[in-house]
Amino acid sequence: MKIRTLEQLLVLERELRAVHDHKPCVRVCGGTGCRARGSEDVLARFQELLEQKGLRGSIELKFTGCHGLCERGPLVSIAPSEVFYQSVEADDVAAIVGETLEHDRVIERLLASDPVTGARVRREQELPFYRRQHRIVLRLNGVIDPLDIREYLAFGGYQALAKTLERSTPEEVIEIIERSGLRGRGGAGFPTGKKWRLARAAKGTIKYVICNGDEGDPGAFMDRSLLEGNPHSVLEGMIIGAYAVGATRGIIYVREEYPLAVRTLRVALEQAREYGFLGETIFGSPFSFDIEIVRGAGAFVAGEETALIAAVEGRVSEPRQRPPYPVERGVWGCPTVINNVETWANVPLIIEHGPDWFASLGTATSKGTKIFSLVGKIRNTGLVEIPMGMTVRELVEEIGGGPPPSREIKAVQIGGPSGGCLPKDLFDLPIDYESLGEAGAMMGSGGLIVMDDRTCMVDVARYFMDFLRDESCGKCLPCREGTNRMYELLTRICEGRATESDLDLLEELAQVVKETSLCGLGQTASNPVLTTLRYFRSEYEAHVREHRCPARVCKALIRYVIMADRCTGCLACLSPCPSQAITGQLKQPHVIDQNRCLKCGLCLEVCQFGAVEVV
């Protein structure tokens, strides 16, 4: 069925909504995190039981995108009572069907608990994790079934597109986006409206819009979750963008490592074509546009826009000098607008609610919200969306729930390998493009890794440098050789073999790599080193001067010893030791042979008496 007018769309929405609002519904999270924890089994069990009890007709069962609280998956929410269950296993399903669905009784043990009061919480919204968020882009993630376009339509989907095509000229759309203050969510924060205006003005009969879904930061999954959970919001944004810049072809560049996202997108594209939102004469207007999927072959550097263009054209993804910018010369030499997944998903919202609404969110220069994937040494890991300008502290302590018991948060790494580490005393920094940039970090695409007192910052810098020297394309000297040499220097420091002059050399080299590299990867590759040197210099100095790792992480600088006065001689640590380095008799203090010890830390984990210490 092709939809030709806004009127038709509104009628359809009313019809779909009527069903939606009145039918009880079970939503099982089908995000990658929850799937890994067995949500597919949970879904299958629900299907089976509902079938058995003859409830399939009266209760809707949906496999949705990511709910956000990945830490406690698999997640199940039930409408209309809004009961929110966490860590649901297939064996719990019978109880949920029997108690909650049939008798409206809540199962206490499956409810989430408030980390502060400890009280069981019935509804999602009552959890501080959700309460402090501002979910606009993610509002339908976890609510709708991403494989069914009618779900998106029931919540006003594609109406922004219909309104745009019926009422606005391309220039007006660009003006709306400019007035909203939307900036690129991929990292650098270039004003989206300005980019579109440049592309509209660029000469060329064929123009492209591209969705950059090459999310490669370690520990980041914002774009993936969005593509998996609500693909149509991204498509709708792209279609509106294409209309604004005059593009006829669209490309979604998505990582091959995201098979679920690729599958969801395929289905979404097919359904959008079926309804006439893609293809010839969309909504009866002269505007024609279609989108194809290009799967990335797994290079971090392909997220850089010129390298992405090379990859789309079938070449090795290596960046080139800008200018010319892609808005002038992009894919196959045609003007091309490349925006991040999250940026595109913001577009329909801005059209629907108006630029002033969007501009009222956030700070003076950074508008709207930002999605972060919150990971690391924190209680609530998951996908969060916050208004720009929220402080790091609020994000980490209130939404994230603070550190695990008896730990202390030391720093956050924000913006992935291109970002930087911010220490605890900067946690009152508002999260916006400028503040983060001044502190030496960057917004990046939205990865946020929390580190506690058992994290060595030199080791962290070394980890990211290892990632980057591997992911550098190797085209330009400072990035290829610079990251490799920085990695060597950091390894020397971690092994206690470095001198004071190595620290100066590291800093000098980091600065040159930042200044002279060809593309964004190299230009930001030094950030982890520069920020850790800036905020955690004492840790570096401890490694160099005292040959000591304050966090007791760097293996070359630590030793595991058994305290004879505390060791009860229980033999528990003997068998786990992979190198048979521990010797001892029952009820006699054990001893670790330092020559054989691999420093794996297993003895520390199994000791019940705190007799193993790291010195």
Added chain:
Amino acid sequence: MTRLFINGIETEVPEGTSVLEAAQSLGAEIPTLCSYPGLSAYGACRLCVVEVGDPRSGPTKLVSACTYPVQEGLRVRTHSPRVERARKMLIELLLSICPSSKRIQDLAAEYQVERVRFPVRDERCILCGLCVRMCAEQMMARAIGFAHRGYRRKVTTPFDLRSEVCRLCGGCLYVCPVCELRCQGPEAPDPICGSCQAPTCLSAREDLSGAWEVTGGDSVRIKAPREAGKRSAGGVP
């Protein structure tokens, strides 16, 4: 024509000229290793970085002159302290991977790089890509290219096999900035050749063994090709 300022000197060059060409036309000496007349600009060695922008009106940045197109009113400084500092570090990095290259040693002398603070790894290749571009753009062969990425990157033939399309023209050797002598093959190892028997090495083809001889100095003379037996398509001059 585009008007720009190089080291304070106003100049006009045709649109589409690179900053490097514009600077060279004024006689400014900018060191380069990956740029060569007749080959496309690549921007890999970064030695030609120059400072662009006006410090009075905002932050300046370093860009590679060979790939940066001139812009109206652009202000360029080719030897500012910031540029020199960056070049010195780049030369130090180059020396650490190619210590025996005379060209790099000369650059080091010119920029007073007197020590290498990194552990030296003699790789005899700076991955400037001149050979790859020479092969593709002038010899139309595309026999060699880059493989792998990051610190594992290297120049080689597809799958490291002897190339069927390589005509043994020697163009790659001719443009190489770090091997000053023409390759003499494994029969005459010297500090630069190292008898590597790379996939494009002249002597690596059995069917050509004995087809060439070293005439002394830095040249290789190819004997009458027909004596050498069967040859691959393309042939040796």
